[in-house]
Amino acid sequence: MSIWDTLIGQPEVVEQLRQQAQLERPTHAWLFTGPPGSGRSTAARAFAASLLCEEPNTQLRGCGVCKTCHSVLRGTHADLTHFSTENISIKIEQARELVTKAQDRPAVGRWRIIIVEDADRMPERTSNVLLKAIEEPPEHTIWILCAPSPVDVLVTIRSRCRPVTLRVPDREEVVKLLAGVEGYPEALARHCASLAQGHIGVARHLAQSDKARQRREQVVRMPIFLSSVPAAMHAAQELVNIAQEEADHTSKERHERELQELLRTLGITEDEKITPNVKAQIRQLEEEQKRRSRRMATDTLDRFLIDLQTVFRDVLTIQLGTGSALINTHLTAELHDYAQRMSPEQALGHLDTLTLTRKRISTNASAKLAFEAMMCSFIQR
Structure with missing residues (x-):
């Protein structure tokens, strides 16, 4: 199985990257963009694998069977640095570490490859740290940045990268x-x-996951059956609780493991007294863990909002008779009934509310208050 088979529905991108992988000197900086689900990180890994592939025939690079291809896909190749953040933004210290790493010569392959996911999460000050490294990279280094759209990246970086535009597969x-x-x-x-x-x-x-399908079912049914303010407040609280519980469950074991690793690194035994300096490092780790948990909870809430958007998209499809296929086909009867209880203008208004709520939770706004306001707007007057 070729490495390119992992890129579903991207024939133009595959051809573009395949040609570059065959060159003696491919472009040194890339910007992979596309909406969520388009496979930006998958495309970045596939391109990295093809650039490092052991296949001597350049036209067959990205073979998917050699040791190098497998190690790149696993993220264990010595010449690949695949960076992603679980925090709200990429720190300037992390960007400096990437710049330093980019100066290293390849250990076993032809190139030193740096993949940066969520490049849109770099503040301007952080982006400027990367700028010079991308402007004048070592001859052996290739940068691959990933972001939802070109405008999400600082224009000075964007202008120095070759664009790759991906789409959501059919x-x-x-x-x-x-x-x-x-x-x-x-x-x-x-x-x-x-x-x-x-x-x-x-x-x-x-x-x-059966649980994931059941949870989604629970979410999309909520606006259809809301009938009172108390019900709306309860629904909002329930979604916020689910998101926080999932973040806590996913993070708990990892947080404990990171704490024990920090103490081992510092040479602190279980019964040893913790000095103020060590306490400060533990507090710093705990703050980073809290930020990561907040992002995980926010990402889950954002997924709920995307699922809710499909409800009103289906309602408009029914109301306007577009003939397009429904997304929630298993709720066809409920959606037809729901569509009769509101006007197309109201459905569009609800979609606007969902978009606004997504913007609000991406800031420091209270997710609970944002969801309460949103759910109350869904109540049938």
Whole structure:
């Protein structure tokens, strides 16, 4: 299986990157952009694998079977640095570490490759740290930045990178991957591909987890059956609680492991007294862990909002008679009834409210208050 087979629904991108991988000197800086679910990080890893591939025939680079291809995909290759952040933004210290790493010569391969996911999370000051390294990189270093769109990246960096634009795969392409390649039942694959709207990662997660499908079902039914302010407040609190519980459950074991690793690094035994200097480092770690948990909870809430958008998209599809396929086909009867209880203008207003709520939770606004206001707006007057 070629490494390029992992890029679903991206024939133009595959051809562009395949040609570059065959060159003696490919472009030194890249900006991969595309909406969530388009496969930016997958494309970046595939390109890195093809650049480092051991295949002597340049036209076959990205073979997917050599040791190098496998180690790049696992993220263990010595010449690959794959950076992603779980915090709200990328710190300037982290950017400096990447710049320092970019100066190292390749250990075993042809190139030193630096992949930076979430490049849109770099403040301007942090972006300026990377700018000179991208302007004048060592001859052996290739930068690959990933972001939702070009405008999310500082213009001075954007102008020095070669663009790669990805799209969300068609539903049938996702079905083919889940059912044909990964072996899920076709009915389940089709259902999950529809709910995920082409987002491969979300579709795969839904196919893997009954709990994830049940939770999504719970979320999308909420606005349909809201009838009072207390019910709206309860629904908002429930979603916020679910997001926080998931973040806490995912983080708890990892946080404890990181604390024990820090103490081992500092040479602190279990019964040894902790000095003020060590306490300061522990507090710093705890603050980083709190920021990471907040982002995880925010990302979960944002996914809830995306799922809720599909409800009102389906309502408008029914009201306007567009003939487009519904996303939530399993709720067809409920959606038809819901569509009769509001006007298209109201449905559009609810979509605007969801967009506004997504913007609010991406700042320091209270998620609980934002969700309460949103849920109250869904109540039928």
